[in-house]
Amino acid sequence: GSRPARTAKPEPLAVAAASDLQAAFPEIGALFERETGQPVRFAFASTGTLTQQIEHGAPFDVFAAANEDFIRRLEAGGHVLSDTVAPYARGHIVLAWRKGAARLESLEDLRDPAIHFVAIANPAHAPYGRAARQALEHASLWDPLQPKITLAENIRQATVMIEMGNAEAGIVARSVVAASGVEWTEVDASLYDPIEQTVAVVAGSPQSDAARRFVQLLLGEAGQRVLARSGFSPPGKGP
Amino acid sequence: MSDALVEIRLRKRLHAELTLEVDLELGTGCSILFGRSGSGKTTTLCAVAGLCRPDAGHVRVGDRVLYDSERGTSLPMRQRRVGMIFQDDLLFPHLSVRENVLYGLAHWPRQERGERLEAMADLFAIGPLLARRPASLSGGEKQRVGLARAIATRPQLLLCDEPISAIDQEGRAVLLAHLGRVQQTERIPVLYVTHSVQEAMALGEQVFVLDHGRVVARGTPLDVFTEPRQLSLARLTRVRNILSATVEQHASDEGLTLARVPGGPVLRVPLVAAPVGSTIIIGLRADDVLLARQPVTGISAQNMLEGRVTEILRHGADVEVLIDCGVRFVASVVPAAVTSLGLEPGGPVCMIIKARSCHLL
Amino acid sequence: MSDALVEIRLRKRLHAELTLEVDLELGTGCSILFGRSGSGKTTTLCAVAGLCRPDAGHVRVGDRVLYDSERGTSLPMRQRRVGMIFQDDLLFPHLSVRENVLYGLAHWPRQERGERLEAMADLFAIGPLLARRPASLSGGEKQRVGLARAIATRPQLLLCDEPISAIDQEGRAVLLAHLGRVQQTERIPVLYVTHSVQEAMALGEQVFVLDHGRVVARGTPLDVFTEPRQLSLARLTRVRNILSATVEQHASDEGLTLARVPGGPVLRVPLVAAPVGSTIIIGLRADDVLLARQPVTGISAQNMLEGRVTEILRHGADVEVLIDCGVRFVASVVPAAVTSLGLEPGGPVCMIIKARSCHLL
Amino acid sequence: MSVDLRPLYLTLEISLASTVLVLAAGTPIAWLLARKNFFGKHLVDALVMQPLVIPPTVLGYYLLVLLGRSSALGRFLEQHLGIVIVFSVPGAVLAAAAASVPLYIKPARAAIESVPRAYEDVARLLGRSEWSVLWTVTLPLAWRGIVAGAVMAFTRAMGDFGATLMVIGGRFQTVSIAIYDAWQAGDLSRANLLVLIITVFSILVLWSVSRLTGGRI
Amino acid sequence: MSVDLRPLYLTLEISLASTVLVLAAGTPIAWLLARKNFFGKHLVDALVMQPLVIPPTVLGYYLLVLLGRSSALGRFLEQHLGIVIVFSVPGAVLAAAAASVPLYIKPARAAIESVPRAYEDVARLLGRSEWSVLWTVTLPLAWRGIVAGAVMAFTRAMGDFGATLMVIGGRFQTVSIAIYDAWQAGDLSRANLLVLIITVFSILVLWSVSRLTGGRI
Ligand SMILES: Nc1ncnc2c1ncn2[C@@H]1O[C@H](COP(=O)(O)OP(=O)(O)OP(=O)(O)O)[C@@H](O)[C@H]1O
Numbered sequence A: 001g002s003r004p005a006r007t008a009k010p011e012p013l014a015v016a017a018a019s020d021l022q023a024a025f026p027e028i029g030a031l032f033e034r035e036t037g038q039p040v041r042f043a044f045a046s047t048g049t050l051t052q053q054i055e056h057g058a059p060f061d062v063f064a065a066a067n068e069d070f071i072r073r074l075e076a077g078g079h080v081l082s083d084t085v086a087p088y089a090r091g092h093i094v095l096a097w098r099k100g101a102a103r104l105e106s107l108e109d110l111r112d113p114a115i116h117f118v119a120i121a122n123p124a125h126a127p128y129g130r131a132a133r134q135a136l137e138h139a140s141l142w143d144p145l146q147p148k149i150t151l152a153e154n155i156r157q158a159t160v161m162i163e164m165g166n167a168e169a170g171i172v173a174r175s176v177v178a179a180s181g182v183e184w185t186e187v188d189a190s191l192y193d194p195i196e197q198t199v200a201v202v203a204g205s206p207q208s209d210a211a212r213r214f215v216q217l218l219l220g221e222a223g224q225r226v227l228a229r230s231g232f233s234p235p236g237k238g239p
Numbered sequence B, C: 001m002s003d004a005l006v007e008i009r010l011r012k013r014l015h016a017e018l019t020l021e022v023d024l025e026l027g028t029g030c031s032i033l034f035g036r037s038g039s040g041k042t043t044t045l046c047a048v049a050g051l052c053r054p055d056a057g058h059v060r061v062g063d064r065v066l067y068d069s070e071r072g073t074s075l076p077m078r079q080r081r082v083g084m085i086f087q088d089d090l091l092f093p094h095l096s097v098r099e100n101v102l103y104g105l106a107h108w109p110r111q112e113r114g115e116r117l118e119a120m121a122d123l124f125a126i127g128p129l130l131a132r133r134p135a136s137l138s139g140g141e142k143q144r145v146g147l148a149r150a151i152a153t154r155p156q157l158l159l160c161d162e163p164i165s166a167i168d169q170e171g172r173a174v175l176l177a178h179l180g181r182v183q184q185t186e187r188i189p190v191l192y193v194t195h196s197v198q199e200a201m202a203l204g205e206q207v208f209v210l211d212h213g214r215v216v217a218r219g220t221p222l223d224v225f226t227e228p229r230q231l232s233l234a235r236l237t238r239v240r241n242i243l244s245a246t247v248e249q250h251a252s253d254e255g256l257t258l259a260r261v262p263g264g265p266v267l268r269v270p271l272v273a274a275p276v277g278s279t280i281i282i283g284l285r286a287d288d289v290l291l292a293r294q295p296v297t298g299i300s301a302q303n304m305l306e307g308r309v310t311e312i313l314r315h316g317a318d319v320e321v322l323i324d325c326g327v328r329f330v331a332s333v334v335p336a337a338v339t340s341l342g343l344e345p346g347g348p349v350c351m352i353i354k355a356r357s358c359h360l361l
Numbered sequence D, E: 001m002s003v004d005l006r007p008l009y010l011t012l013e014i015s016l017a018s019t020v021l022v023l024a025a026g027t028p029i030a031w032l033l034a035r036k037n038f039f040g041k042h043l044v045d046a047l048v049m050q051p052l053v054i055p056p057t058v059l060g061y062y063l064l065v066l067l068g069r070s071s072a073l074g075r076f077l078e079q080h081l082g083i084v085i086v087f088s089v090p091g092a093v094l095a096a097a098a099a100s101v102p103l104y105i106k107p108a109r110a111a112i113e114s115v116p117r118a119y120e121d122v123a124r125l126l127g128r129s130e131w132s133v134l135w136t137v138t139l140p141l142a143w144r145g146i147v148a149g150a151v152m153a154f155t156r157a158m159g160d161f162g163a164t165l166m167v168i169g170g171r172f173q174t175v176s177i178a179i180y181d182a183w184q185a186g187d188l189s190r191a192n193l194l195v196l197i198i199t200v201f202s203i204l205v206l207w208s209v210s211r212l213t214g215g216r217i
């Protein structure tokens, strides 16, 4: 329930955010609160889950997805305000391996028989998983590596698999490895479609003004700085 | 429709070889359902209570029809107002003895409930057990609690399934007396299952003998248990002579009471505590009747009754001699005795009966 | 340590007012534990079987110590080799009658198992029930299956807790005979709980009377039940004579068997199906002994035994005459008979006993 | 490390409410399945188990479809009664209840079936109504199974993550969600701490149930 | 829409194997909890319930910590026996078993406790060993609770998603995972179809269990 607010704190802004933003967004929330005095409450889940919730009227104000498709789907259904749809960051996949293990230079190195398992997010629904698959396909490694490919529910789980040593290597998101204990190297961005993480204000948000301000903060310099530190690059640009 | 207080007609197939088919009419009073193990006694009670469904029949208590297969009536158990005491106690294991007894009185006013509990506790001597759980009771104690629970609710019909089989003879006598009293003060018709002649005699105003699912004999205990042609009964029981007599005189120094059997002889029986003029019922086993050609003297037997042989029934090594001496007696002897005494129908005979062989029922 | 086959000493506090404290010594044969409801009979059996733990005591069967509180011994139940028949049947509800009876024979060779099952089915007349589940059995049928299950395993000690209370008198007689036979052929010591004197007489070689947790009388059924000073017992029982006799001759046309009581008279009893030379046990109620000053003729009684009065005991209106005619007999008469016959200790007396009064136990 | 205890309260609140709901809705169903024969009983029996078969998140999704603000029922409730079930604590309670109800019904049914009918018949003969028989005989004699089912339902509700997450819409955090979030965020020590807290907490709860039910269960 | 049936077989295989495992491991525990008193019994009782309290994914994670390739046990198994438990069907079985074992132990325990000890004593008096008593008396008389628990464990294993997913590494797809994947990908009609399939399938399974256990579960 709601408590009687001593300092008349406004109702927090509800931001639905993709799981890969878990490292970056709390800081942006703090920025927003400092700037507006209004706190932010985040709900982290997979983009698919959040999309379903919004479609069924979840009371979010802002939705920061891990890609563009789901936002477009919501837009088509009138669940987000079209004029607020904007890419806010571009995600990147990286080749990661367990700390202390032999360094990997390229995707080719995944053929190494010492590598039994290669963890990626499930390409069926995770944007970074799809990117990983594309990269492997372009490198003609998808089929030969099949026996090694290990799917995780999301990019974070894929990272955990590497971290724990269950998979010797994997292709995960740059935004996730930063905060984890794995070593990594970039994957050539030309090998996969750019991951345009897109944001929008949820239709029917009772605080759409504040929501727009949050989106502006996210797209603005301060927000971008935080995102960059977390391994994202600005939307529509290279690494 | 008969004008009996309770009418029970039931048919139920139990297995390939056994179909229960009974037809009982009960009055206010205790009716005994007597019969060997497996004859269908428990099943009869269950069908009356509604615990199992007969194939067909009609059960009426007073003007309430509990079951009628033709009209499709079958009252739910809770409306039958039938109390039942089960062969295997079926006390609620999760309730104390007190709660068990009070269980059927939930809707009674508080005070009456308390009084009834007390009355039952006194009657069945379960006062000290009230706080206990059934699991810790002895066999006989369980049976007493079961009786108290069923009787507490003042049912309109009481069904007792060998309710005191685990109770010792002394306690049994006390309980039987209590039961008789309850049954008389509350005027509840009782259907009482037992295979003890003693119980049947003590309680029964009426006996139904069940055999293989059918009523093979019915009537007063006197009639039923003395009917000599009831071979199967003869084997079940031993008391064959039952006599109703009037107390004529007490000879307390001799330890004797003289009792006259209406239309028959005066019997000398062990001293009884019944006033002169009152009626007592005397049971005498056919085995206990000694026969002689003529009266003999110098023996301890107190009764010497002359009569006439009316019939001699033989079944194998068993011989039963029916004797008329105003009332009918049955004597059971070995075949050798018939020849050595030259007994024959119509001939005279003398019955020698010990006073101690005459049991007060 | 006593040299009895089975030694049972137990102490167990049951509740504030009742502490069980028994001390029994059994031989091969049937010992009766007799006592009113709640006297601690079931608890005694349970403690012997290991179903409940006594506070202290010692239980030995042959040379096997089942329990000893001082030495801290308490054999696990499965090693006690004790068979028990329970007051509330406790048949396995999920097994058929056949499986119940076979349950204790799991480790027997296949063929013996089958034979034993057949023997038990015959003995207890449960053949037609073998495929049924206990839930559908009648009360008496359950008890028979319980007996079969316990006896099948050939235990070294058999504990029976009112095993035939739900069985009719005819079936009871048959079962008692069977039980007696089993007990004799297999030489199993039996501890048998009952409050029926008939059963105690039929089976018991020894009786322990329990009252409020203590053994208040012990001895042969004759001694215990004829011990006239046991007033509480007198109320619980009817006095009887028990005689062991050897079959001497069959007179089948007369329907008689002649049996000699060692050191005593020859008794004429109803024809029995026992070979000449075999030993039978004859029960005779004290009430059934008729006394005369001298032999009389022309009566149906087949036995006329001369003896000598050893003692005359009076309690109120009851008189018991103890008679020596090689073995001791007890006759129960009314006071009037004593005077009219002029009976006195040391004087001659003649006992008149009907063949039919001699019951084969 | 400072730990926000509000999720713990919320979890307790939700799981208690959910358990009450499960008991209220599950007991009649368990009883029907145990004691009555009706057409489609097997189907009901199997359907009742479905929440176990479907991934909790998807289960939550179906709840959204059924009760969400764009569903017929949800719209009706919102427009006429002003009640929004989803994305609220009641929604979370519903989700937790949906996820845990099979865990109650199954053992409760088994326990009720194991109560000898004879005792119920005795109670009926003593004049008690079906309702009264249920409360004074059937359920007390089935209590071990009932309590086992209730404890499982409570525990499951406490641990529910997928269904709650879906329905609660991130507006509140239960301990499960907090654990998952911490774990997702790579904050393992926080996740472990939370697991430890919920473990200790649930042990306390189970232990008190043990004590309350007489040391057995 | 073409549906790949392999996940169905795999699901059946995993859940059957998991149920066998649960029965084998859970029965002794249930029996101990029901019939023996030992120090820390309450704790064991509560610990056994923990898999219900922890989000399945995190449970899977703990399994990985315990059995993963860099854990002591996992390393030993891999180096000396060449067995890798994670990312394999045995791993999925273990995960499903871990997630479902509380659902078995709790009702099994309650059912065993409800068996009157007198029957066990009778069996002992008839010379049977404890082991034999357990098999011929205790478990048969507790069968309703046992079957209820086993059915729940089976169903839960069939529906396990979080723990299995974590351990199986997407190298195989169970129906649950397929549902989740389809649903996450926004392919609702596929998700619904899969739910329908697993529902029908589980109804068939539950129905056959019903039939096998004499129409009464
Ligand atoms: N469901 C059943 N299936 C087959 N036979 C049954 C069933 N129920 C009862 N019987 C049989 O019907 C007969 C009558 O049973 P019932 O319980 O009425 O006997 P009873 O007269 O009460 O005997 P007892 O004095 O031993 O209690 C028994 O032989 C019993 O085995």
Ligand SMILES: Nc1ncnc2c1ncn2[C@@H]1O[C@H](COP(=O)(O)OP(=O)(O)OP(=O)(O)O)[C@@H](O)[C@H]1O
Pocket (backbone or CB within 6 Å): B136, B137, B138, B139, B140, B141, B166, C014, C015, C018, C035, C036, C037, C038, C039, C040, C041, C042, C043, C044, C087
């Ligand atoms: N756990 C217990 N707590 C209190 N009293 C008990 C307990 N167990 C038995 N008793 C009492 O001990 C007495 C003896 O019980 P027991 O069952 O041995 O009697 P019994 O001689 O077998 O009687 P019955 O002939 O009625 O079966 C009874 O009065 C009973 O109530």
Ligand SMILES: [Mg+2]
Pocket (backbone or CB within 6 Å): B041, B042, B043, B087, B161, C138, C139, C140
């Ligand atoms: Mg009966």
Ligand SMILES: [Mg+2]
Pocket (backbone or CB within 6 Å): B138, B139, B140, C041, C042, C043, C087, C161
């Ligand atoms: Mg007893």
